[in-house]
Amino acid sequence: MPLVAFNNIECDLPGIDSTNLSCVQKYLLYICRAVSSGVCSSDLAKRQPGTLKLARWLTTENRILRLYILTANPSNELITLVVFILRVEAPSWFRIKVHHSIMDGASNLLHFIRSTLYSPKKYQDKIEPVSSCNAYFEAPEHMRLAMLTDERCHIRKLASRQIIKARVIDPDDNCVHRFFIPAVNFRATDYVDLIDWQACNVTPPTILRQINSHELLKMIQDYVPMDGWNFIKFPSHTQIVERIVKLFTEASRK
Numbered sequence: 001m002p003l004v005a006f007n008n009i010e011c012d013l014p015g016i017d018s019t020n021l022s023c024v025q026k027y028l029l030y031i032c033r034a035v036s037s038g039v040c041s042s043d044l045a046k047r048q049p050g051t052l053k054l055a056r057w058l059t060t061e062n063r064i065l066r067l068y069i070l071t072a073n074p075s076n077e078l079i080t081l082v083v084f085i086l087r088v089e090a091p092s093w094f095r096i097k098v099h100h101s102i103m104d105g106a107s108n109l110l111h112f113i114r115s116t117l118y119s120p121k122k123y124q125d126k127i128e129p130v131s132s133c134n135a136y137f138e139a140p141e142h143m144r145l146a147m148l149t150d151e152r153c154h155i156r157k158l159a160s161r162q163i164i165k166a167r168v169i170d171p172d173d174n175c176v177h178r179f180f181i182p183a184v185n186f187r188a189t190d191y192v193d194l195i196d197w198q199a200c201n202v203t204p205p206t207i208l209r210q211i212n213s214h215e216l217l218k219m220i221q222d223y224v225p226m227d228g229w230n231f232i233k234f235p236s237h238t239q240i241v242e243r244i245v246k247l248f249t250e251a252s253r254k
Helices: 023-037 042-046 057-069 076-098 102-115 121-133 140-148 153-169 213-221 239-252
Strands: none
Touching: 023 042, 023 057, 023 076, 057 076, 076 102, 102 140, 140 153, 153 213
């Protein structure tokens, strides 16, 4: 199919070094930029978007965007999918690629939720239940990790006080905590407001177990730089996760 004239659709992508991306990821980056600008090179239009696989969502997005630039009169359904990819999926994926630490999980979640608010209510009714089921980084333990590294001093102090309070309630921390995802506030404008803190159980982050309350409070008061926290080395999303998804997808077919 030949390349056709197409309407540009805005896409706000973060700055990213393409040398660290795979061929499929580079294709998504380049074609998003092309659709956003309204100009696509013939070389990109001819390039293969990647083999379609259930466990590789990027190839599906690549193929949808490629179909759009090759379709003279795209249907409303196709345009709806393209807009969602360019305004939600692609920006969120590349944002996670750039801000990949566990401390970024809550802010990445907020960014995703905020990016979906453009869609009509009939789509919101479908998006919100799925987002709620996958909002793992709004669990209080994860939220507090983000708060400890927040640029705002009062947010860092609030997180430290909450963690110390949780340790007082459960000083031995020797029981099995039930992991739960609180209800999501889809109208939040700050990640701190994604949940109702009054309705959440107070439990300390397990990852901070080796730091006692005195040391924790001192680190907050002295404003330890982000690289001073060891937990920021833990990623919020890895390709290992994608491989596990693929494994489960293959297993589900048997």
